[in-house]
Amino acid sequence: MFTEKDAAAGVTYPQGFQACGVRAGLKKSGKLDMAMIASDVRCSAAGTFTQNAVAAAPVWVSKDILADGHAQAVIVNSGCANACTGEQGMKDARRMAAVTAEKLGCSADDVVVASTGVIGALLDMEKIENGIEMCRQALYYDGGAAASRAILTTDTVTKSAAAEAEIGGKTVRFGVIAKGSGMIRPNMATMLCFITTDAAIAPELLNEALHTAVSYSFNMISVDGDMSTNDMCVCLANGMAGNAEITEKGADYDTFYEVLLHLCQEMAKKIAADGEGATKFLTIHVTGTKTFADAKQVGMSVARSPLAKTAFFGEDPNWGRVVAAVGYSEAPMVPKKTSVAFGGIPVYEKGLPVPFDEEAMKKIMKAHDIVIDIHMGLGDEEATVWTCDFSYDYVKINGEYHT
Amino acid sequence: MFTEKDAAAGVTYPQGFQACGVRAGLKKSGKLDMAMIASDVRCSAAGTFTQNAVAAAPVWVSKDILADGHAQAVIVNSGCANACTGEQGMKDARRMAAVTAEKLGCSADDVVVASTGVIGALLDMEKIENGIEMCRQALYYDGGAAASRAILTTDTVTKSAAAEAEIGGKTVRFGVIAKGSGMIRPNMATMLCFITTDAAIAPELLNEALHTAVSYSFNMISVDGDMSTNDMCVCLANGMAGNAEITEKGADYDTFYEVLLHLCQEMAKKIAADGEGATKFLTIHVTGTKTFADAKQVGMSVARSPLAKTAFFGEDPNWGRVVAAVGYSEAPMVPKKTSVAFGGIPVYEKGLPVPFDEEAMKKIMKAHDIVIDIHMGLGDEEATVWTCDFSYDYVKINGEYHT
Numbered sequence: 001m002f003t004e005k006d007a008a009a010g011v012t013y014p015q016g017f018q019a020c021g022v023r024a025g026l027k028k029s030g031k032l033d034m035a036m037i038a039s040d041v042r043c044s045a046a047g048t049f050t051q052n053a054v055a056a057a058p059v060w061v062s063k064d065i066l067a068d069g070h071a072q073a074v075i076v077n078s079g080c081a082n083a084c085t086g087e088q089g090m091k092d093a094r095r096m097a098a099v100t101a102e103k104l105g106c107s108a109d110d111v112v113v114a115s116t117g118v119i120g121a122l123l124d125m126e127k128i129e130n131g132i133e134m135c136r137q138a139l140y141y142d143g144g145a146a147a148s149r150a151i152l153t154t155d156t157v158t159k160s161a162a163a164e165a166e167i168g169g170k171t172v173r174f175g176v177i178a179k180g181s182g183m184i185r186p187n188m189a190t191m192l193c194f195i196t197t198d199a200a201i202a203p204e205l206l207n208e209a210l211h212t213a214v215s216y217s218f219n220m221i222s223v224d225g226d227m228s229t230n231d232m233c234v235c236l237a238n239g240m241a242g243n244a245e246i247t248e249k250g251a252d253y254d255t256f257y258e259v260l261l262h263l264c265q266e267m268a269k270k271i272a273a274d275g276e277g278a279t280k281f282l283t284i285h286v287t288g289t290k291t292f293a294d295a296k297q298v299g300m301s302v303a304r305s306p307l308a309k310t311a312f313f314g315e316d317p318n319w320g321r322v323v324a325a326v327g328y329s330e331a332p333m334v335p336k337k338t339s340v341a342f343g344g345i346p347v348y349e350k351g352l353p354v355p356f357d358e359e360a361m362k363k364i365m366k367a368h369d370i371v372i373d374i375h376m377g378l379g380d381e382e383a384t385v386w387t388c389d390f391s392y393d394y395v396k397i398n399g400e401y402h403t
Numbered sequence: 404m405f406t407e408k409d410a411a412a413g414v415t416y417p418q419g420f421q422a423c424g425v426r427a428g429l430k431k432s433g434k435l436d437m438a439m440i441a442s443d444v445r446c447s448a449a450g451t452f453t454q455n456a457v458a459a460a461p462v463w464v465s466k467d468i469l470a471d472g473h474a475q476a477v478i479v480n481s482g483c484a485n486a487c488t489g490e491q492g493m494k495d496a497r498r499m500a501a502v503t504a505e506k507l508g509c510s511a512d513d514v515v516v517a518s519t520g521v522i523g524a525l526l527d528m529e530k531i532e533n534g535i536e537m538c539r540q541a542l543y544y545d546g547g548a549a550a551s552r553a554i555l556t557t558d559t560v561t562k563s564a565a566a567e568a569e570i571g572g573k574t575v576r577f578g579v580i581a582k583g584s585g586m587i588r589p590n591m592a593t594m595l596c597f598i599t600t601d602a603a604i605a606p607e608l609l610n611e612a613l614h615t616a617v618s619y620s621f622n623m624i625s626v627d628g629d630m631s632t633n634d635m636c637v638c639l640a641n642g643m644a645g646n647a648e649i650t651e652k653g654a655d656y657d658t659f660y661e662v663l664l665h666l667c668q669e670m671a672k673k674i675a676a677d678g679e680g681a682t683k684f685l686t687i688h689v690t691g692t693k694t695f696a697d698a699k700q701v702g703m704s705v706a707r708s709p710l711a712k713t714a715f716f717g718e719d720p721n722w723g724r725v726v727a728a729v730g731y732s733e734a735p736m737v738p739k740k741t742s743v744a745f746g747g748i749p750v751y752e753k754g755l756p757v758p759f760d761e762e763a764m765k766k767i768m769k770a771h772d773i774v775i776d777i778h779m780g781l782g783d784e785e786a787t788v789w790t791c792d793f794s795y796d797y798v799k800i801n802g803e804y805h806t
Contacts, residue, residue: 054730054738084726084738086755119723120756229727306709310798320522323487324632327457335457335487352489353523392798395713 002165002259005173010144010160013175014198016040016240020138021150024131026079026117026124032150034128036135037194038073038104043236044200045071046207047112048214050231056083057093058113059232065097065112069203071236072110074194075100075135076151077128078179079117081190083229092123099129103136112234116153116179116190119229148177151192155179159270165259167252168243172199176263180271191218193233193267199256200239201246209257210235217264220296221272221386222303235260272386277393280312283371283386290379294331298374299385301329309390315365317356319347326374337377343370405568405662408576413547413563416578417601419443419643423541424553427534429482429520429527435553437531439538440597441476441507446639447603448474449610450515451617453634459486460496461516462635468500468515472606474639475513477597478503478538479554480531481582482520484593486632495526502532506539515637519556519582519593522632551580554595558582562673568662570655571646575602579666583674594621596636596670602659603642604649612660613638620667623699624675624789625706638663675789680796683715686774686789693782697734701777702788704732712793718768720759722750729777740780746773 005013012019017039021032047066049059065071075096082089093113101108115123138146148158159178164171180191201209214233239245246252273281284302286295302308305325311318319340326333326340335351343364346354364370408416415422420442424435450469452462468474478499485492496516504511518526541549551561562581567574583594604612617636642648649655676684687705692698705711708728714721722743729736729743738754746767749757767773 052727052730053736054726084723084751084754084756119727120751229730306793306797313798320487323457324455324522327455327632333456348487348523351487353487390709390798392795394709395716395793395795395798 001255002163002262005162005164007161008145009142009162009175010148010177011037011175011194011196012142012144013162014173014196016198016238017175017196018139018141019143019147020135020140021146022131022134022138024077024134025127026077032146033077033079034131034135035076035147035150036073036100036139037147037196038139039236039238041238041240042070042072042106042110043238044069044203044206045234045236046203046210047232047234048211050228052229054084054229056081056115056229057085057089058082058115059230060090061093061097062112062114062232062234065109066234069207070110071112072106073100073104074112074114074234075132076114076192077123077131078151078153080115080121080123081117081119081230082115082123083119085120085122088122092125095125096128096132099132103132114192114232116151116192116230144175144177151177151179153179153190154276155274157274159267161263161266163259163263165255167199167255170241170243172197172241172243174259174263176267178267178271190228190230191271193218193264195235195260195263197235197237198239198241199237199246200241200243201237201256205246205253206235206237209253209260213257213261213264216261217268220384221268222300269386272388275388277391277396278388279391280389281369281386282312282388283369283384284374285371285382285384286374286376287382288376288378289331289381292381292383295381295383296385297331298326298329298376299383301325302372303385303387306390309387312370313389313391317342317347317361317365319353322372323348332378333376334378339375341373404658405566405665408565408567410564411548412545412565412578413551413580414440414578414597414599415544415547416565417576417599419601419641420578420599421542421544422546422550423538423543424546424549425534425537425541427480427530427537429480429530435549436480436482437534437538438479438550438553439476439503439542440550440599441542442639442641444641444643445473445475445509445513446641447472447606447609448637448639449606449613450635450637451614453631455632457487457632459484459518459632460488460492461485461518462633463493464496464500465515465517465635465637468512469637472610473513474515475509476503476507477515477517477637478535479517479595480526480534481554481556483518483524483526484520484522484633485518485526486522488525491525495528498528499531499535502535506535517595517635519554519595519633547578547580554580554582556582556593557679558677560677562670564666564669566662566666568658570602570658573644573646575600575644575646577662577666579670581670581674593631593633594674596621596667598638598663598666600638600640601642601644602640602649603644603646604640604659608649608656609638609640612656612663616660616664616667619664620671623787624671625703672789675791678791680794680799681791682794683792684772684789685715685791686772686787687777688774688785688787689777689779690785691779691781692734692784695784695786698784698786699788700734701729701732701779702786704728705775706788706790709793712790715773716792716794720745720750720764720768722756725775726751735781736779737781742778744776
């Protein structure tokens with residue numbers, strides 16, 4: 001049980017969190033390009049990070065900072081990913097944390113660092129250090145909206161949400177901001193997500209809740225199958241709601257997890273819908289598998305099929321491409337037990353096509369949001385994957401950019 | 404040691420093989436849509452087939468027919484895939500074999516059946532049966548070129564090759580025809596390949612040679628990562644060259660395999676280069692891995708990255724996207740040991756970008772054929788993967804078609 005609150009407030013909706021977004025001059029466009037999030041007190045903290053072997057410097061540094069389960073602030077820049085930057089990149093990422101800590105009067109070991117943008121270029125540390133000072137001056141308790149804007153790159157919309165729940169008899173608040181839009185021009189897709197809450201929760205439980213929530217949200221979307229060097233999702237819990245600290249599984253933990261999952265799924269869906277060049281938002285609901293992993297594999301196989309995605313762009317109910325992608329997913333499949341529906345209209349059942357009303361189907365395909373149901377008939381597990389279509393503009397955005 | 408011969412002769416280059424292509428009226432365009440290949444005598448035969456769980460009826464039937472290691476003819480139609488057609492589809496595929504066998508005077512158990520085209524529609528068996536009769540009348544010893552045309556769908560060029568080698572003191576001939584071009588309009592990518600040879604070789608060795616050759620050729624290309632319901636590669640060896648039958652590994656087998664691999668790789672490269680909407684042919688050469696599988700995984704990860712493929716379409720030397728795709732391939736990677744070059748020009752070495760001559764790079768990127776070298780620095784194994792770029796026309800071809 002939770003209530004959605006003012007989405008624009010984002011990370012500053014919970015008590016005791018300030019944030020801001022500033023122009024440090026890292027983006028040629030002159031748009032906001034640095035954000036800071038700071039808690040009044042030290043927080044329980046956890047993070048999940050890209051599995052890419054070419055992870056960027058801020059990923060390594062932030063993993064290290066979160067190893068003790070605590071943090072107090074986040075410093076983020078857009079415009080430069082600080083990836084493929086070797087030893088100097090590591091030094092620069094650590095310097096970002098140290099300068100931020102100095103300004104905020106906290107430990108450098110409590111500052112999470114994130115970057116997004118061009119690969120292979122070093123950070124302009126003079127601009128970064130000036131930017132951190134600007135951030136310190138700009139921090140305020142309603143700064144969530146500015147921060148949500150400063151972390152964007154090719155995104156077409158800001159992504160934030162807020163919610164409230166009762167935990168241990170206290171009102172606990174949650175806020176989130178995220179960015180992600182297929183691939184970040186010029187080089188990378190980056191997914192960044194920062195969650196704040198004034199709940200009191202032990203670091204190990206926060207870590208477990210965050211990892212589980214991410215596996216059912218950000219790990220269930222595919223924009224183009226590429227994985228960035230800079231992805232991260234970080235959660236800070238400052239305990240200022242005054243609830244008894246959640247130290248074990250139970251009703252309080254369940255509520256906490258429920259809200260966290262909801263916020264992560266909201267952000268994941270917004271990222272999928274804002275895929276580069278996207279004209280459709282596709283929800284792929286796979287049921288009837290023996291395991292969750294099988295259902296996810298089927299859904300992801302469809303979500304990654306360029307053929308299926310171009311068909312939805314063309315508003316063509318091309319069930320053959322969907323069925324073929326299910327067939328090569330490597331998850332168990334028995335055609336005679338499989339059925340597929342688009343927008344609730346059956347198109348394939350038990351290995352054979354199903355005739356459908358062309359006019360009704362045209363309406364389904366013309367909509368922005370399309371639900372694809374795939375029933376495998378093999379078990380009771382299910383999974384939902386979110387993605388977008390594949391358009392001319394995807395090729396344009398990613399093919400016409402010149403490094 | 405082998406010599407390339409007249410490619411246009413294709414499957415009729417070896418002794419004792421006839422072929423043809425006819426218009427059976429299955430394609431609305433009125434183009435050639437049925438092909439037959441027939442040997443004067445029964446052949447050792449082997450095939451490899453799609454792994455897609457939704458394999459089409461002709462795949463199941465042909466697997467069955469080749470189970471005894473022998474065949475004498477191949478009957479192929481384009482325009483209709485006979486996929487997702489249930490029991491009726493199986494009956495129709497078996498009927499294609501039976502009618503062909505009757506016309507040729509061979510056993511129905513010796514006729515391989517292949518189809519490519521629309522999914523979910525039943526074959527028009529009247530047209531198919533008429534087509535088989537037309538084929539019987541059209542068969543001739545120079546019909547390879549017509550057959551190579553009749554198996555095409557969205558391909559822009561025919562694909563065939565021929566070669567000759569000395570095996571056991573005799574001149575042995577080989578021929579091949581293939582089709583494949585990303586995805587077959589309207590629904591599927593299908594890769595079909597038919598190889599003939601007048602070599603004498605035992606079925607089990609032919610089977611081993613073909614499976615190995617396919618794993619280093621057709622399994623090393625990616626056009627868009629989708630896998631068809633109808634893919635097959637079949638080889639018939641009729642023994643008419645008069646060499647002592649190859650019944651064990653040794654020099655004769657090695658020569659046989661060498662030619663087979665060469666022909667399969669030639670076809671694989673032609674299919675990759677003819678990918679739907681392709682403007683570039685990309686050779687991804689991965690070296691320095693501990694295993695072949697690792698090298699293949701790295702190469703395929705790059706070959707499947709829509710981001711990398713759109714960059715090459717845009718003639719942008721965007722090494723960051725290539726390095727990121729290497730990083731998420733899940734094969735072992737140590738950035739500090741990895742290097743990448745485009746057309747021989749280093750762009751990334753030991754985890755860091757390498758400055759390069761812009762003009763020289765522009766020349767490399769403007770060419771139709773681009774070689775991407777990726778050295779992993781972890782071992783002595785290697786693999787080569789072939790693919791094409793990702794263009795507006797891919798989206799156009801696959802997005803504008805309406806089923």
